[in-house]
Amino acid sequence: MAKRDLPLAIRDYLASRTASDLGPAGADDITRLIAASRSTINRHLAKMTASGEIVRAGAGRGTTYRLPMPSPSAAATMTTRPWSVDATTLRAQLDAPLGSRLPVSYQRHFVDRYVPNQSSLLPHQLADNLHTKGRVKGQQPAGTYARKVREQLLIDLSWYSSRLEGNRISLLDTRELFIRGRSANDDLDATMLLNHKDTIEFIVDAAPEYGITIAVVRNVQSLLMQGLLENPRSLGAIRKTVVNITGSVYVPTQVPSLLEEMLEQIVSKARQINNPLEAAFFLWVNIAYLQPFEDGNKRTSRLCANLPLMLANCAPLSFLDVDANDYAVAMLGVYERLDVTLAIELFDWTYRRAIDKYRAIINAMGAPDPDRARFREHLGEAIRQVVGSRSPLSQAVAAQSLNEIDEHLFRLMLVQELQHLEPWNCARYRLPIGKTEEWIRDERPM
Numbered sequence: 001m002a003k004r005d006l007p008l009a010i011r012d013y014l015a016s017r018t019a020s021d022l023g024p025a026g027a028d029d030i031t032r033l034i035a036a037s038r039s040t041i042n043r044h045l046a047k048m049t050a051s052g053e054i055v056r057a058g059a060g061r062g063t064t065y066r067l068p069m070p071s072p073s074a075a076a077t078m079t080t081r082p083w084s085v086d087a088t089t090l091r092a093q094l095d096a097p098l099g100s101r102l103p104v105s106y107q108r109h110f111v112d113r114y115v116p117n118q119s120s121l122l123p124h125q126l127a128d129n130l131h132t133k134g135r136v137k138g139q140q141p142a143g144t145y146a147r148k149v150r151e152q153l154l155i156d157l158s159w160y161s162s163r164l165e166g167n168r169i170s171l172l173d174t175r176e177l178f179i180r181g182r183s184a185n186d187d188l189d190a191t192m193l194l195n196h197k198d199t200i201e202f203i204v205d206a207a208p209e210y211g212i213t214i215a216v217v218r219n220v221q222s223l224l225m226q227g228l229l230e231n232p233r234s235l236g237a238i239r240k241t242v243v244n245i246t247g248s249v250y251v252p253t254q255v256p257s258l259l260e261e262m263l264e265q266i267v268s269k270a271r272q273i274n275n276p277l278e279a280a281f282f283l284w285v286n287i288a289y290l291q292p293f294e295d296g297n298k299r300t301s302r303l304c305a306n307l308p309l310m311l312a313n314c315a316p317l318s319f320l321d322v323d324a325n326d327y328a329v330a331m332l333g334v335y336e337r338l339d340v341t342l343a344i345e346l347f348d349w350t351y352r353r354a355i356d357k358y359r360a361i362i363n364a365m366g367a368p369d370p371d372r373a374r375f376r377e378h379l380g381e382a383i384r385q386v387v388g389s390r391s392p393l394s395q396a397v398a399a400q401s402l403n404e405i406d407e408h409l410f411r412l413m414l415v416q417e418l419q420h421l422e423p424w425n426c427a428r429y430r431l432p433i434g435k436t437e438e439w440i441r442d443e444r445p446m
Helices: 003-019 027-033 038-051 072-077 085-094 124-134 144-148 150-163 171-180 188-210 214-225 256-272 276-290 297-304 306-311 324-337 341-365 370-374 376-388 393-398 404-419 433-441
Strands: 055-057 064-066
Touching: 003 027, 003 038, 003 064, 003 171, 027 038, 027 171, 038 055, 085 324, 085 341, 124 276, 124 341, 144 150, 144 188, 144 306, 144 341, 150 171, 150 188, 150 297, 150 341, 171 188, 171 433, 188 214, 188 297, 188 306, 214 256, 214 297, 256 276, 276 297, 276 306, 276 324, 276 341, 297 306, 324 341, 370 376, 376 393, 376 404, 376 433, 393 404
Parallel strands: none
Antiparallel strands: 055 064
16 A cells, blocks of 8 residues: 555544444554554554644553544534535525425436437536546556456445445444455345445456446346345346335336336446446436336446446546435435536545545556466466365466466466465455365465
8 A cells, every 4th residue: 555545544444433433543453454564554643643634542552543523513514525606506405395395206308318429417528537537547458457456446335335325334344344254143234245345346357348238237236235125036127116215305217117218228328438437427327316226226326337437447436435415415416406516526526536545556566567467367267276176286277278488487476376365355366255264274275
């Protein structure tokens, strides 16, 4: 992790503890969470305390750190970002009592009138600017960016998306949950997070192979909601039931044939959009507005927004630091007024944060090893054979059909990767955590 990203990681951790009522954290807790030396953590803690970013209490081994508490007046109006005059005006209108707001139904012209690469929900200059800032330079296979930051993305997108649904598990506990994996004692919050993790792993692999398709979108909803719906037949299925939007006068359409038609049109048009940021925004807003599934529509919209970004090797969208109230009112603007003003500003703000965070992570990795890039697929296949199928190392190497010189280099690289394989980094090889843990417990047989 780059040094300039450590303060953000520290703030994220302290914020998660505050949100979960866990109280202040000691330097030991922070060091365990963040991959940096204790001296580096102490240095950042000292700087952040001096600047007022965090508050220190106690002394010696009892020293703890927390975020500063806002004053009561500030807490009442605090949001994730400053809003424009137009956005502030819209927020005030949407804050009006429900009884004073006119009920509205789904308006299909919001999609019907949209012409890919002629129409635009994002301002053209903003979409172009975000694309320029967020993309990987040079030509690389689709999905390269997402695979590079996969481990951090699994945590970020899972936790921030789940938090927007009211999930109460802390960021630190999410990390521990992902290392442990599923268990018979998982509650709804744990299941929601683990479902997010499974879904993100799916789209990292599926986006480059299948692109933006109805099947991918419906599988995203199915994975997100497994174990959370009363009727398993509703997983991935176009809904035939009524849904209501709490706190809104918006009434989604209840006609299954229209839901199916509009979802197909949304996906088809998103696939045609040249600018991946416009495509991401289009998917995010329209899937949530349509509400095509029995449940999990907003979750599905957030993860599907990443499909065009992954295809174009842009920084992923993980909704970093988005406040639940800000998110809800941005959606209300779309639902009740077809006004994307708040959604645009929220999207712009959080995506710029994502660009900075994931660029720092990639910079911290250093220059890519050309041999490692050349053998990437071979390494993944061989590691799955050794760990998942318990094949002997020699057999896994021979199965790659490399020439004699490459085979020697590949064997050395494979042994090194296997020696450093852990339950918390096995997802990059599409290995189940449980299988990896069993292999490690058996003393890494090769």
